Amino acid sequence: MSVHKLRQPDQKGLVALLAAKAHMPVDDVEQLYEHERAELAVDAHITSFLHIFAIRNVEKILRRRVGEKTALREGGRAPQPAGRDRRAGA
Numbered sequence: 001m002s003v004h005k006l007r008q009p010d011q012k013g014l015v016a017l018l019a020a021k022a023h024m025p026v027d028d029v030e031q032l033y034e035h036e037r038a039e040l041a042v043d044a045h046i047t048s049f050l051h052i053f054a055i056r057n058v059e060k061i062l063r064r065r066v067g068e069k070t071a072l073r074e075g076g077r078a079p080q081p082a083g084r085d086r087r088a089g090a
Contacts, residue, residue, distance in 0.1 A: 014055055022062040033058050 009035070019029040037054035041047060 011051055014051075015058075018055070018058055018062060022066055024062070029058065029062070032061060036061075 012030075015033050018024050018033075019026040022029065035055055036057040037050055040050050040053055040057075044050060073087045
């Protein structure tokens with residue numbers, strides 16, 4: 001077994017952990033991860049660290065989705081983008 005193989009992360013394990021934290025199906029998170037990794041790979045010259053950036057992107061997406069769901073449950077509306085306060089007449 002090569003040294004390079006030993007350093008590769010357990011991507012399925014990371015995806016499963018993200019899915020559990022977000023209370024989402026593993027298959028959905030895995031599909032999102034693969035999409036993000038493929039997007040990053042398009043222009044990448046060095047691909048050794050793509051998994052790190054893909055995981056980070058998936059975490060951001062999942063946090064945003066969870067935040068939107070929470071806001072909808074609690075207040076009935078998704079949060080407005082910064083600078084848009086409808087109550088203030090803006």
